[in-house]
Amino acid sequence: MVYPAGALPFGSQGTATLFLDDVRISTNVRLFGDGHGGSGEARAIGTRVSQAVRAAVLEQGRPWLGRAFVVNDWYVSGYQPLLDAGGQRVGMLYVGFLEQPYRWLKWGVLAGIGVLFFGVMIVAAIGSSRLARRIFRPIEQMDHTMQQVEAGALQARVGAVASGDELGALAGHLDRLLEALAERNQRLQQWNTELDAKVAQRGAALAAAQQQLLRSEKMATVGQLTASIAHEVNNPIAVIQGNLDLVRELLGADAQRVAGELRLVDEQIERMRLIVTQLLQFARPNEYAGYVEPVDTARALDDSLVLVKHLLVSTRIEVRRALQASRPVGINRQELQQVLVNLIVNAIHAMPEGGTLRLATSDWADAQGRAGVRIEVSDSGPGLDEGLLGELFQPFVTRKKDGTGLGLWISRGIVERYGGDIVASNRPGGGAAMCVLLLCEPGLTTSQVAQASAGPPQAA
Structure with missing residues (x-):
């Protein structure tokens, strides 16, 4: 019941x-x-x-x-x-x-709870692992990117990540930060390059200024010395010339027996006067400066060739011209001719066995954009020694036995008075080249010179 x-x-x-x-x-x-x-x-x-x-x-x-x-x-x-x-x-x-069945039920329930608990733990562990993987993968990407950046790969980036939460936003911020750092680094490198260039430019300008100052000091010292030497040498030259004239007068007809010797003495006296004149021209350039006028460089070269024709006749030298300059230069005609004759004579002396004398002109502009003409006198001789190139325009420097070493020095001084320069170099195929750089008119650019050369517009 x-x-x-x-x-x-x-x-x-x-x-x-x-x-x-x-x-x-x-x-x-x-x-x-x-x-x-x-x-x-x-x-x-x-x-x-x-x-x-x-x-x-x-x-x-x-x-x-x-x-x-x-x-x-x-x-x-x-x-x-x-x-x-x-x-x-x-x-x-x-x-x-x-009670026994219920005890078994209790242990069964406990066992079930335990199994359920462990099952939940396993599922939670798997889920947590996957979740943690999703969390750690962006972190690992960011860590790997930072290691690459530290190793020098500045272009490394995290890139797109699967996570769209705060970690994804952090990865994006990190990429933008790296982009900003790369941009700043590029700017710093650019500024560093520009600074190096400016430092090099200032250093070159300073070196040029120092070189110019040293050169000016040397020229001033040499100018004073040459002026004193020219003054002291003029007196014995005048005495020698006077006594030579007296000897001719006293000998009368007998002077014909020593006419050759007397003529040789006259030539040497004239050479001494030329040297003294060159020394005075360098010592006091302003006193010897000529009238500045527009000079056609092609005509100046032709006139110079006429003056050295007697030297070319006795040699096997071929003269080649490439006269392409389209504008005149501002300089004294006689002084330009003196410079060109000196350069042509030096080129002829460099080819005693014959060769090719090349005369070329072309339009040119300096670093400030001022218009000018480039005149090149080159030979096919042995060229210039490397040691001589650095001292070529110094006074009393020459490799000729009977040379004074003043020709190039005085020529460069003449050209520099008109804002130009003379540059010496060796040609790739052999021989030396002297480039005379002259301005059309200081302060005018190439376009202004072209407009001035064209003249005012004509009325229709």
Whole structure:
């Protein structure tokens, strides 16, 4: 009646017992573990209840509920006191069911919870790993990029990342920062290059200024010296010339016997006067400066060739012209002719066995854009020694046995008075080249010179 078949889950079986006092007088509890319920001699009739239950139920008169060891197993039990007609406690009613199936259920539930817990942990670990991978992959990309940048690969970038959260934004910020750093680094390199160029330019200008100052000081010193020498040499020249004239007068007709010697003395006196004149021309250039006029360089070269024609006749030198200059230069005609004759004579002397004398002109402009003409006098001789190139325009420097070493020095001084220069070099195919750089008019650019050469527009 209390526990019909199927009333308890998990195969648990219910029991019931009537106690007279504390002795079982009717029960389905078995004495041995061969089953519960039903009938048979194996019932635990006559067994007694525990002292704890007796005290609570029979002596104190209250129900007892709890876990109790009945005969040979644990039961979930309940004991209720039984009263007679006079209200006296005469026995107990016991009902209970076997605890073992529920214990198994408890351990099964605990095992299930454990399995579920570990399963959740495994799933959480896998999910966390994947999530962590998503988190760490952008960080690893950024770390790898920074290592590349530290190694010198300034163009390395993080690039696009799968994460669109704060890490993706951080990767984008890092790329923009690297772009800004690369741009600033490029600007710094550009500024450094410009600074180096400016320093080199200023250094070259300073070196040129120092060279010019040293040259001016040397020229001033040499000018004073040459002026003194020219003054002192003029007096004995005049005495020699006067006595030579006196000798001719005293000898009369007998002077014809020594006419060759006297002519040789006259030539040497004239040469000494020319040297003195060149020295004075260098010492006081302003006193010897001529009238400045527009000079056709092609005509000046032709006139110079006429003056050296006697030297060309006795040589096997071919003269080649390449006169392409389209504008005149501003210089004194006689002084330009003096410079050109000096350069042509030097070129002829450099080719005693014959060769090619090349005369060329072309339009030219200096670094400030001022218009000018470039005149080149070149030969096919042995060329200039490297040691001589650096000292070629210094006074008294020459490689000719009978030379004074003043020709190029004076020529360069003449050209420099008009804002030009003379540059010496060796030709790639052999021989030396002297380039005379002259301005059309200081302060005018090539376009202004072209407009001036064209003249004012004519009226229609």
